[in-house]
Amino acid sequence: MDRHYKSWTMSHKLSGLFLVIAITLFTFGRATAQDHGHGGDHAEEVHTEEADHGHGDSHDDDRFNPGEMIFEHILDAHEIHFFTLGSGHDAHHVSVPLPVILWTENGIVTFMSGAFEGHGHHREAKVGGVTYHMEKQKIYYESEGQKVYPLDFSITKTVVGMFLVTIIMFLIFPRVAKAYATRKGQAPKGLQNVIEPLVIFVRDEIAVPAIGQKHFEKFLPYLLSIFFFIWISNVLGLIPFIGGFNIMGQISVTLALAIFTFFITNLNANKHYWSHIFAMPGVPPLVLIILTPIEILSIFIKPTVLMIRLFANITAGHMIILALVSLIFIFNSMMGPAAGAGISVVSLAFAMFINVIEILVAFLQAFVFTLLSALYFGAATEEAHDHH
Amino acid sequence: MELLFVLLQEVAGYANMGAGIGAGVAVIGAGLGIGRIGGSAMEAIARQPEAANDLRSNMIVAAALVEGVALFAVIVCLLILFV
Numbered sequence: 180m181d182r183h184y185k186s187w188t189m190s191h192k193l194s195g196l197f198l199v200i201a202i203t204l205f206t207f208g209r210a211t212a213q214d215h216g217h218g219g220d221h222a223e224e225v226h227t228e229e230a231d232h233g234h235g236d237s238h239d240d241d242r243f244n245p246g247e248m249i250f251e252h253i254l255d256a257h258e259i260h261f262f263t264l265g266s267g268h269d270a271h272h273v274s275v276p277l278p279v280i281l282w283t284e285n286g287i288v289t290f291m292s293g294a295f296e297g298h299g300h301h302r303e304a305k306v307g308g309v310t311y312h313m314e315k316q317k318i319y320y321e322s323e324g325q326k327v328y329p330l331d332f333s334i335t336k337t338v339v340g341m342f343l344v345t346i347i348m349f350l351i352f353p354r355v356a357k358a359y360a361t362r363k364g365q366a367p368k369g370l371q372n373v374i375e376p377l378v379i380f381v382r383d384e385i386a387v388p389a390i391g392q393k394h395f396e397k398f399l400p401y402l403l404s405i406f407f408f409i410w411i412s413n414v415l416g417l418i419p420f421i422g423g424f425n426i427m428g429q430i431s432v433t434l435a436l437a438i439f440t441f442f443i444t445n446l447n448a449n450k451h452y453w454s455h456i457f458a459m460p461g462v463p464p465l466v467l468i469i470l471t472p473i474e475i476l477s478i479f480i481k482p483t484v485l486m487i488r489l490f491a492n493i494t495a496g497h498m499i500i501l502a503l504v505s506l507i508f509i510f511n512s513m514m515g516p517a518a519g520a521g522i523s524v525v526s527l528a529f530a531m532f533i534n535v536i537e538i539l540v541a542f543l544q545a546f547v548f549t550l551l552s553a554l555y556f557g558a559a560t561e562e563a564h565d566h567h
Numbered sequence: 568m569e570l571l572f573v574l575l576q577e578v579a580g581y582a583n584m585g586a587g588i589g590a591g592v593a594v595i596g597a598g599l600g601i602g603r604i605g606g607s608a609m610e611a612i613a614r615q616p617e618a619a620n621d622l623r624s625n626m627i628v629a630a631a632l633v634e635g636v637a638l639f640a641v642i643v644c645l646l647i648l649f650v
Binding site for chain 1: 624627628631632634635638639641642649
């Protein structure tokens with residue numbers, strides 16, 4: 180590790196920086212799978228809306244809507260909402276507003292999300308003469324009677340989460356790297372002791388077995404970056420009461436990581452790899468007619484599967500915890516506060532159990548993503564004589 | 568045509584039921600798969616206890632991959648319910 184230190188940190192820092200910038204840019208579309216989350220099935224929605232007239236303001240009605248609460252916590256938001264005091268019309272939301280950056284027809288418009296008035300699903304902000312509407316975190320303005328959705332480059336809650344993760348990484352890794360340079364030949368001290376086993380783990384258990392001794396160094400910075408980024412993001416999402424970050428549960432984020440793996444695999448692939456895809460040797464021509472399209476599809480399907488696996492695992496974990504906690508509120512609204520308090524013991528016990536499993540899942544999903552990326556890189560750079 | 572629309576109105580709730588059944592079947596698949604992985608890992612550890620650490624890591628990786636597939640089905644069911 181020592182003799183490669185100089186080029187190692189430079190490329191580590193540069194690829195880390197590239198990763199940060201690219202991921203930040205890539206999350207600016209709202210390509211979430213639950214984009215149109217209606218918060219519960221339609222029948223329930225009809226009931227609550229019939230029960231209260233007016234602007235469909237969800238805080239007008241007392242009844243607890245678990246689906247809506249779960250989706251509020253899972254989806255991205257233009258503010259970091261900590262908690263709400265009171266209920267109904269005099270509900271006081273304690274939240275941190277975040278910058279809204281829109282690329283509209285009239286150039287780039289920026290304002291703080293605190294400009295949006297109201298607290299229901301539909302909020303309005305008047306900025307620079309234009310009225311922006313925010314319907315469930317999607318911003319549009321009206322132009323000639325049409326809803327125009329500008330490109331949304333806002334610093335949303337997820338982006339803030341990613342900044343936090345990168346700040347944590349930038350606090351840890353340069354310090355550890357410098358410690359190796361200044362303490363050459365000495366025993367590791369302090370933070371080095373924590374990071375060294377992890378980095379050696381990624382190198383010796385993921386990179387070298389999957390890619391091989393010859394080529395693994397080229398890919399090791401990327402593998403380390405995504406491993407720690409995914410792991411720290413997942414752990415950040417498990418911490419309650421800081422606003423509820425769900426970074427890897429946004430499909431746009433996992434899409435960005437999968438796209439990186441896709442490009443790195445295919446740009447580093449050698450002739451051996453491509454010959455196996457387009458004309459797998461040792462296969463009769465009739466089978467080849469079926470096999471080649473499947474192989475071409477698999478070039479795209481493998482990163483897609485990576486994306487969905489990470490997204491689904493993290494989102495499912497968060498949903499389970501949220502559903503268990505919302506049991507308390509369901510019992511409260513259906514059978515009174517005593518029932519709510521009673522079920523809270525059971526509910527919290529299960530929620531703690533699931534939280535422990537989620538801590539394992541946080542590491543495991545980072546490990547699986549990194550391992551599969553490494554395997555794809557290994558397949559792409561494999562030499563002919565290693566085969567069969 | 569109207570009969571078709573009336574029938575479609577009637578079965579609107581079946582999509583939700585389908586989503587529920589789909590999620591349940593996916594869990595059966597995941598349970599069977601991961602159970603088999605765990606079972607063979609147990610047997611292998613019983614045969615060679617020194618290899619327990621290697622076996623454990625491989626078991627967990629295989630379980631994560633199988634679980635990933637089951638979660639595709641969960642995602643599809645969620646899409647049915649909420650999209």
